[in-house]
Amino acid sequence: MATTQLSGMPFVVSTSLDKPDPNLRKFIRKHVMMGKNRGKTRPTKKKENKVVELSEVVNTTNGLTKSPSNASLIVRRHPIPPNVGSQLSTVHFADNVDLSTVAVVLRFSSIAKQALFPLETCISFDKGDKKQWIEPLAFDAAYLHTMIFTTHDYFNLLLHRTPSGETSPHFFKTIQILRERLLHEGDGRSKVSILTASVVLALAGHALLMNEYVSARHHMEGLRKIIDLRGGITAFKGSSKLLIEILRCDLGMALYTGLSPLFSDILSSEPSLLFPEPFPTSSDWKIDKLCGSITHELVTTWRVMEGFCSLINLAAKSKTRIPKEMFLDTMASVMYRLLDMEFDAGSTNELIRLGLLAFSSSVFLQWKYMRMSYTHFSALYKDCLMRGIFSDMPPQFQLWLLMVGAVSVFTKADEEWLRPWLRAIMSSCNIELWTDMQDILNSFIWISLVHDELGKQVFDSVSLLTITA
Known part of the structure; x- marks a missing residue:
């Protein structure tokens, strides 16, 4: 292989099958890349979203x-x-x-x-x-x-x-x-x-x-x-975003009116939703040990929701995302199942069912900038809380049940009876700071991204009530 100069331009002539030596390879590459990077500017740092x-x-x-x-x-x-x-x-x-x-x-x-x-x-x-x-x-x-x-x-x-x-x-x-x-x-x-x-x-x-x-x-x-x-509804599985919106509207209307949802048959038509496998969780509280008479299906539903919240909290902390199909499947399997359950009005099972349904509505149905009111369900939940079974619960769980209602379905009209009740339970739990309340709420099921801002507002209003009392 030889290199000659022709009209000021290097010209390489190869007459051998041997590999070129390293210096010649460098020479060739230098001239191949000549001018390739001209005019290019350094990449600027990616601007943050406005x-x-x-x-x-x-x-x-x-x-x-x-x-x-x-x-x-x-x-x-x-x-x-x-x-x-x-x-x-x-x-x-x-x-x-x-x-x-x-x-x-x-x-x-x-x-x-x-x-x-x-x-x-x-x-x-x-x-x-x-x-x-x-x-x-x-x-x-x-x-x-x-x-x-x-x-x-x-x-x-x-x-x-x-x-x-x-x-x-x-x-x-x-x-x-x-x-x-x-x-x-x-x-x-x-x-x-x-x-x-x-x-x-x-x-x-x-x-x-x-x-x-x-x-x-x-x-x-x-x-x-x-x-x-x-x-049928499962024909829309390929359009999961639309299916999510259909089910959210159906579930929301059931909570508004008390009428049966129109698409509850999704549980029987979609085998993966019939018996959901609980996600892994490290919660300190075990709902079946906290309330011994709770049914197996309600325990399973609680654990599914508990694991989902753990995944969301982890995703928020690590800035990762879960598939929207996981959101869809959890919403359908949890909320339609809870709406389909029937318990005595004053039973432990009914109180936990309504508390879990209120919590799920705040996770799956509520909008970010506009809270939806659920007139029928709110009255139903308040009535169940007022029954004697509530006072038999541990004070920490009482706190969770009331706070879930406050951040999900109760409105300003409920503050008159809700805030004094919360103040008494906070006192029995020795809660002085918002972080004290956070520790208790996070020991059950709680999503910081969704609930902390509203929860802090409720805490501040109750604390102000305590100071002025």
Whole structure:
């Protein structure tokens, strides 16, 4: 092998099968890479996600304005262009709508999972979920109008604004398109499509948000028919995000009204949910030893929830995520099973069932920035707490039962009877600091990410009551 110079350019001639010597290999590589890295700049450090006020997201429309009362609410901004309004002028939507109304929908998509799921930072949602939510705006008119009125009404409620009626045309347009679609004698696939199911689910959830329980139930019954035509609830396992929302709405309505859920048959149709295997846990308390008369099924359900909370706390601490299917399976197996159990009103089993159901609702059903109220269930739980069986419990468990109700289903209207009761139990447990209460609550089942902020607020209000007494 020889190296010659031709017109100022090195030229290599190989006449041997032997490997080139190391110096020649370096020479070749040097000239091969020459100019490859020119013009490249050093990679800059990855910028942290910009933290924005939730009210900034709302402030992109003329109808909604920034609210100082919500200044503490922060969300992570996804890379949606700040000038999204002008860019929308080149986008064709499924119907003629005011672009500013769609801009709010797009903005909301950047915080949707955080707003709807307190555990969002610990759950691995598909990266394509957001895309699947946005794309139908361009080709499904019912979906487009549904997203507009539900998003705007969500922000109106969040910012304590009186509904102005500006979303009514979009609501009625949705109903009109949906009715025409369901009555059309042509292609039946659109009647039972995933998008049609999504629209009906959104109508049910919106009615529930507006305390219109009869309408919510009506929409859910219609959704049940669509799902049955598609082969049953398990046919949606491939669309786990949609299935999660369907079951959350169904479970929430059961707690609101006291009516039986419409999809409880998922336990019998999905074998993996029938007898869930408890996750490993290192809890100091064993529910079957604490309450000897508790049934085996209730013990199993408690252990499943206990292990799930351990996994979530670990995920939050290590900044990792669990599969969304684990969230779905645990929610279904725990909450539908608890709703299906029947015990005497004044029994230990009933008190633990309701306490565990209240706790589960705060983990799986509650939204991050807007607490849902469950009128029927709240009254049922309060009535059970007032019975004599509660006083037979260890004071630490009494504390957990009351705090679970306070952070999940009880409202300000319950403070009059709840706070003095909590103060007495805190005194019997020698609780002086929030960390003292945390230690007791964490010894049962408790998710810091979900419950600590609300729990601290309850503790502070009771402590203030003690000081002023």
